[in-house]
Amino acid sequence: xxxxxxxxxxxxxxxxxxxxxxxxxxxxxxxxxxxxxxxxxxxxxxxxxxxxxxxxxxxxxxxxxxxxxxxxxxxxxxxxxxxxxxxxxxxxxxxxxxxxxxxxxxxxxxxxxxxxxxxxxxxxxxxxxxxxxxxxxxxxxxxxxxxxxxxxxxxxxxxxxxxxxxxxxxxxxxxxxxxxxxxxxxxxxxxxxxxxxxxxxxxxxxxxxxxxxxxxxxxxxxxxxxxxxxxxxxxxxxxxxxxxxxxxxxxxxxxxxxxxxxxxxxxxxxxxxxxxxxxxxxxxxxxxxxxxxxxxxxxxxxxxxxxxxxxxxxxxxxxxxxxxxxxxxxxxxxxxxxxxxxxxxxxxxxxxxxxxxxxxxxxxxxxxxxxxxxxxxxxxxxxxxxxxxxxxxxxxxxxxxxxxxxxxxxxxxxxxxxxxxxxxxxxxxxxxxxxxxxxxxxxxxxxxxxxxxxxxxxxxxxxxxxxxxxxxxxxxxxxxxxxxxxxxxxxxxxxxxxxxxxxxx
Ligand code: BGC
Numbered sequence: 001x002x003x004x005x006x007x008x009x010x011x012x013x014x015x016x017x018x019x020x021x022x023x024x025x026x027x028x029x030x031x032x033x034x035x036x037x038x039x040x041x042x043x044x045x046x047x048x049x050x051x052x053x054x055x056x057x058x059x060x061x062x063x064x065x066x067x068x069x070x071x072x073x074x075x076x077x078x079x080x081x082x083x084x085x086x087x088x089x090x091x092x093x094x095x096x097x098x099x100x101x102x103x104x105x106x107x108x109x110x111x112x113x114x115x116x117x118x119x120x121x122x123x124x125x126x127x128x129x130x131x132x133x134x135x136x137x138x139x140x141x142x143x144x145x146x147x148x149x150x151x152x153x154x155x156x157x158x159x160x161x162x163x164x165x166x167x168x169x170x171x172x173x174x175x176x177x178x179x180x181x182x183x184x185x186x187x188x189x190x191x192x193x194x195x196x197x198x199x200x201x202x203x204x205x206x207x208x209x210x211x212x213x214x215x216x217x218x219x220x221x222x223x224x225x226x227x228x229x230x231x232x233x234x235x236x237x238x239x240x241x242x243x244x245x246x247x248x249x250x251x252x253x254x255x256x257x258x259x260x261x262x263x264x265x266x267x268x269x270x271x272x273x274x275x276x277x278x279x280x281x282x283x284x285x286x287x288x289x290x291x292x293x294x295x296x297x298x299x300x301x302x303x304x305x306x307x308x309x310x311x312x313x314x315x316x317x318x319x320x321x322x323x324x325x326x327x328x329x330x331x332x333x334x335x336x337x338x339x340x341x342x343x344x345x346x347x348x349x350x351x352x353x354x355x356x357x358x359x360x361x362x363x364x365x366x367x368x369x370x371x372x373x374x375x376x377x378x379x380x381x382x383x384x385x386x387x388x389x390x391x392x393x394x395x396x397x398x399x400x401x402x403x404x405x406x407x408x409x410x411x412x413x414x415x416x417x418x419x420x421x422x423x424x425x426x427x428x429x430x431x432x433x434x435x436x437x438x439x440x441x442x443x444x445x446x447x448x449x450x451x452x453x454x455x456x457x458x459x460x461x462x463x464x465x466x467x468x469x470x471x472x473x474x475x476x477x478x479x480x481x482x483x484x485x486x487x488x489x490x491x492x493x494x495x496x497x498x499x500x501x502x503x504x505x
Contacts, residue, residue: 062414086274091118093494101175104253144214173489230485231258237488238444252447286315345381363397405459423472
């Protein structure tokens with residue numbers, strides 16, 4: 001009996017020992033994997049770092065590239081496109097105008113009525129729709145017929161009110177959020193598609209003519225009278241409300257900026273024919289490139305697999321279309337190199353499956369258990385990950401978004417530097433804190449990435465203060481707008497009409 005007990009006890013001890021060994025081994029293995037993940041995270045943080053010194057170098061590089069792009073066509077990756085907009089709206093405009101805005105993910109149609117005073121601006125109707133993905137690689141006819149039919153529905157809704165009762169054509173501004181080489185305020189040819197659009201054989205086509213053709217085919221009483229980049233629309237709207245607005249930036253699906261430049265600085269344009277002595281320049285900053293940009297293996301892969309590789313390098317680091325995909329790539333790599341996310345999810349391998357609005361939802365998840373993160377991961381085919389893994393995902397979102405926001409701040413500071421509004425007193429001289437030197441400067445900002453993503457905003461504002469210094473940053477007002485690009489394009493059209501009307505008298 002005693003022997004049996006001894007044998008059983010020994011056997012139990014052996015089993016317990018083996019179980020313990022297995023458990024210890026597992027724990028060691030888990031720890032090793034976790035250490036690996038921590039190593040990957042550290043690597044990620046280092047490669048995405050944007051220290052102040054580097055940001056300042058970028059500010060200088062942007063100002064230099066802007067200058068180069070103004071001197072000669074093709075002188076810089078920054079296209080610095082002429083817009084033929086020399087007078088910005090000031091509040092005195094009158095009449096009823098329309099705008100159709102084709103953005104990256106949405107299109108909008110609006111009708112505004114202007115009564116000759118800022119306070120009388122009335123947005124009478126506005127429609128927002130997401131762009132069907134099938135349009136992105138359709139044909140020119142399909143795209144423009146789609147836009148014209150949407151316009152037709154919008155106008156039919158008007159009934160007999162508004163302008164239709166008058167015996168005049170409706171005047172429409174086409175807000176077109178893609179790079180265009182303008183030949184006048186109302187015409188211009190597409191340079192290339194961005195943001196996932198890939199309609200072939202459209203580069204070189206006159207965009208306003210394409211829309212006018214589709215509108216005419218439907219017999220609509222509409223005159224496409226202005227072709228406006230979204231940044232320029234945003235600047236017009238900003239300036240209408242606040243004349244200190246001298247630049248506008250879009251942080252949406254894509255990213256871009258425009259600003260008011262002295263015509264004598266636009267050396268590549270011999271005869272800018274402006275009365276105001278200045279012209280709005282569409283920078284197309286999404287294409288900015290500098291060796292100082294913190295480019296990582298994730299950016300290189302994303303670019304290589306994109307529809308427009310070797311193009312729009314800056315946009316691919318800061319645009320809403322891309323941030324989600326960078327985060328997805330990081331999570332995928334971590335799940336390939338360790339099993340902390342469980343078996344590798346095939347959904348996670350799908351490009352663009354993680355959208356930036358999900359990144360912001362995860363980043364700003366303030367539930368103790370990070371429920372939002374768990375839900376979004378589940379949609380990506382990753383379920384039941386422990387809290388520490390969910391925290392890791394939040395950290396990844398933070399690293400990617402912080403870099404984007406800081407680069408965006410460097411972009412804005414680059415424009416301010418070019419305009420001598422960054423508080424620095426000339427080349428190589430000390431930064432001045434003399435408030436006398438600084439004029440109030442307003443930068444209009446539009447786009448969902450800025451308005452819907454608090455952490456992006458906070459990081460950008462913080463970086464602006466870091467780069468410019470508190471005193472200068474206080475003089476720089478970042479004004480967020482909603483639908484400013486569309487409304488502003490209509491205002492611009494109205495103001496070009498009032499100029500024409502006056503000069504015709
Ligand atoms: C386009 C710009 C546009 C920006 C923001 C970029 O992809 O090239 O023209 O202003 O997106 O919509």
